[in-house]
Amino acid sequence: MLLADALLGDNLLPLLVLALGAAMVVGYGLALVRPPPQTPERKHQGELPRAPVRRSLVMIAIGLVAGAWALASLLR
Numbered sequence: 843m844l845l846a847d848a849l850l851g852d853n854l855l856p857l858l859v860l861a862l863g864a865a866m867v868v869g870y871g872l873a874l875v876r877p878p879p880q881t882p883e884r885k886h887q888g889e890l891p892r893a894p895v896r897r898s899l900v901m902i903a904i905g906l907v908a909g910a911w912a913l914a915s916l917l918r
Contacts, residue, residue, distance in 0.1 A: 853916060860912035866905030870898045
């Protein structure tokens with residue numbers, strides 16, 4: 843019963859939202875700071891040379907808000 847309480851307890855949703863928010867912040871932040879290397883194959887596949895800055899900043903902000911909400915819910 844202890845394992846079921848730990849996995850499906852009252853904190854499951856805030857923990858998932860915290861993980862998602864942190865992943866968004868780290869992922870989009872790294873995409874801005876360190877874009878993927880350009881190879882001739884990537885140019886022909888139609889991939890962008892780097893992440894769109896405005897969209898990345900919006901997604902980072904959304905991740906920060908989600909993470910802050912989840913952290914506040916966990917600490918209450």
